[in-house]
Amino acid sequence: xxxxxxxxxxxxxxxxxxxxxxxxxxxxxxxxxxxxxxxxxxxxxxxxxxxxxxxxxxxxxxxxxxxxxxxxxxxxxxxxxxxxxxxxxxxxxxxxxxxxxxxxxxxxxxxxxxxxxxxxxxxxxxxxxxxxxxxxxxxxxxxxxxxxxxxxxxxxxxxxxxxxxxxxxxxxxxxxxxxxxxxxxxxxxxxxxxxxxxxxxxxxxxxxxxxxxxxxxxxxxxxxxxxxxxxxxxxxxxxxxxxxxxxxxxxxxxxxxxxxxxxxxxxxxxxxxxxxxxxxxxxxxxxxxxxxxxxxxxxxxxxxxxxxxxxxxxxxxxxxxxxxxxxxxxxxxxxxx
Amino acid sequence: xxxxxxxxxxxxxxxxxxxxxxxxxxxxxxxxxxxxxxxxxxxxxxxxxxxxxxxxxxxxxxxxxxxxxxxxxxxxxxxxxxxxxxxxxxxxxxxxxxxxxxxxxxxxxxxxxxxxxxxxxxxxxxxxxxxxxxxxxxxxxxxxxxxxxxxxxxxxxxxxxxxxxxxxxxxxxxxxxxxxxxxxxxxxxxxxxxxxxxxxxxxxxxxxxxxxxxxxxxxxxxxxxxxxxxx
Numbered sequence: 001x002x003x004x005x006x007x008x009x010x011x012x013x014x015x016x017x018x019x020x021x022x023x024x025x026x027x028x029x030x031x032x033x034x035x036x037x038x039x040x041x042x043x044x045x046x047x048x049x050x051x052x053x054x055x056x057x058x059x060x061x062x063x064x065x066x067x068x069x070x071x072x073x074x075x076x077x078x079x080x081x082x083x084x085x086x087x088x089x090x091x092x093x094x095x096x097x098x099x100x101x102x103x104x105x106x107x108x109x110x111x112x113x114x115x116x117x118x119x120x121x122x123x124x125x126x127x128x129x130x131x132x133x134x135x136x137x138x139x140x141x142x143x144x145x146x147x148x149x150x151x152x153x154x155x156x157x158x159x160x161x162x163x164x165x166x167x168x169x170x171x172x173x174x175x176x177x178x179x180x181x182x183x184x185x186x187x188x189x190x191x192x193x194x195x196x197x198x199x200x201x202x203x204x205x206x207x208x209x210x211x212x213x214x215x216x217x218x219x220x221x222x223x224x225x226x227x228x229x230x231x232x233x234x235x236x237x238x239x240x241x242x243x244x245x246x247x248x249x250x251x252x253x254x255x256x257x258x259x260x261x262x263x264x265x266x267x268x269x270x271x272x273x274x275x276x277x278x279x280x281x282x283x284x285x286x287x288x289x290x291x292x293x294x295x296x297x298x299x300x301x302x303x304x305x306x307x308x309x310x311x312x313x314x315x316x317x318x319x320x321x322x323x324x325x326x327x328x329x330x331x332x333x334x335x336x337x
Numbered sequence: 338x339x340x341x342x343x344x345x346x347x348x349x350x351x352x353x354x355x356x357x358x359x360x361x362x363x364x365x366x367x368x369x370x371x372x373x374x375x376x377x378x379x380x381x382x383x384x385x386x387x388x389x390x391x392x393x394x395x396x397x398x399x400x401x402x403x404x405x406x407x408x409x410x411x412x413x414x415x416x417x418x419x420x421x422x423x424x425x426x427x428x429x430x431x432x433x434x435x436x437x438x439x440x441x442x443x444x445x446x447x448x449x450x451x452x453x454x455x456x457x458x459x460x461x462x463x464x465x466x467x468x469x470x471x472x473x474x475x476x477x478x479x480x481x482x483x484x485x486x487x488x489x490x491x492x493x494x495x496x497x498x499x500x501x502x503x504x505x506x507x508x509x510x511x512x513x514x515x516x517x518x519x520x521x522x523x524x525x526x527x528x529x530x531x532x533x534x535x536x537x538x539x540x541x542x543x544x545x546x547x548x549x550x551x552x553x554x555x556x557x558x559x560x561x562x563x564x565x566x567x568x
Contacts, residue, residue, distance in 0.1 A: 051473055076475065079472065080475035083474060083475075084473040086470065090464055090467055092484065092487070102471075102476075106474065106477070107475055154475060
């Protein structure tokens with residue numbers, strides 16, 4: 001089947017700085033994809049390229065098997081199939097109705113047909129009562145939901161969401177997550193969204209695409225810290241993250257670097273038994289989350305470390321929130337960038 | 338001090354008596370200022386919009402030049418336009434000198450940079466997300482520009498009001514290109530300058546009061562428009 005999007009050697013450079021550099025990307029139809037990564041990983045840039053709002057600096061983007069010409073005058077026609085909802089979206093200074101009507105007007109939809117579609121879209125996001133409300137008087141969560149309805153009313157094939165729940169409360173977050181699911185399952189709209197939250201990305205999407213520093217990476221990088229490499233005892237290299245937190249690492253790098261600690265390779269113990277060749281930090285268990293076959297634990301060791309434990313290991317140790325634990329970080333768990 | 342009080346009282350009496358000469362001067366002032374603001378608005382708003390909305394080579398230099406022209410002295414405009422429309426000038430054949438049209442031409446040149454610069458500032462202040470939102474919702478370039486225009490509308494009206502305030506109060510262009518001909522090109526400011534030269538202050542003070550009232554009305558209008566921009 002022809003993929004929805006296919007990208008080859010796609011890059012975006014801003015003022016000599018490459019913010020995106022993808023060798024390849026493939027997004028299938030009628031699925032939900034999550035672009036996951038920390039700030040600065042190129043998620044929004046990729047989303048804006050996919051929404052045909054900005055052209056890539058180099059490379060090729062194919063939409064439904066056809067190469068996209070970003071200079072073409074007919075780009076608007078193509079763009080009408082793909083609608084993006086921005087992070088912290090803005091509503092036009094008119095009523096909610098006026099905002100929803102915009103996309104239909106530019107598509108030349110006659111007035112009687114518009115009204116029905118507008119009401120249907122507002123129903124889907126639970127905002128029908130706000131039809132005549134002034135848009136700029138709505139709360140953050142309501143604004144986000146109206147922005148989704150405004151995109152939805154255009155009957156797009158693809159909807160792109162940039163951090164859809166980053167600026168809303170828990171109640172609106174749950175509603176928006178449900179809406180994204182419904183859009184895909186009921187209306188068969190393909191969805192791509194960005195998130196820095198791995199749990200949300202995994203929960204909502206059929207497939208997670210991890211990004212880091214503009215590149216697609218094989219697995220999601222977590223526990224990313226700025227640190228300084230300095231030579232320790234016996235020529236071993238240490239990454240100084242902050243005062244009192246220095247980790248042995250296998251690296252030839254020097255100076256200031258970014259490191260990532262693989263949460264799957266970190267171990268938690270109640271006692272201090274460990275070899276001298278392994279990094280050991282004492283901390284307190286502050287959060288536990290169920291993640292299918294794993295348990296995600298957040299441990300405060302002066303910095304917050306995310307740890308992923310197999311459920312059996314978690315049960316064996318009967319860990320609870322507030323427990324004092326020893327965090328063991330093998331050198332191979334640390335990636336230096 | 339008594340002299341000033343006497344002048345003010347006489348001025349009010351003059352205004353109250355609906356003196357035709359006085360009101361004709363006010364009429365000419367408003368008419369010339371209206372047309373120069375209208376033309377400068379029709380030229381300056383789209384020009385400013387184009388500059389703000391597009392990226393092109395030399396954009397920053399152009400904005401710097403326009404900003405510099407904000408401080409253009411009225412006498413310089415008067416002198417340059419005079420050079421073109423005087424009998425010896427290349428447009429001398431049109432016989433424009435000492436007409437209301439000449440005043441309008443000079444005033445348009447004077448306030449075009451104001452309208453253009455304030456339009457650029459107004460459009461540039463509009464959040465980039467409005468443009469992207471309009472585009473992602475399927476708008477063409479023209480429809481996107483309309484969205485930006487609508488979002489900036491109060492600031493654009495404020496630009497026009499500021500320009501009108503500038504021309505209604507200027508004297509250099511009106512004097513040099515209009516010639517202060519009674520019943521024809523005499524405006525409030527040129528009449529005030531003449532009355533001052535003659536040492537007769539009553540008409541001057543009366544016109545001053547009207548000019549201040551107009552300025553006051555413009556400021557009230559400007560503040561209400563600005564208030565709506567912020568809300």
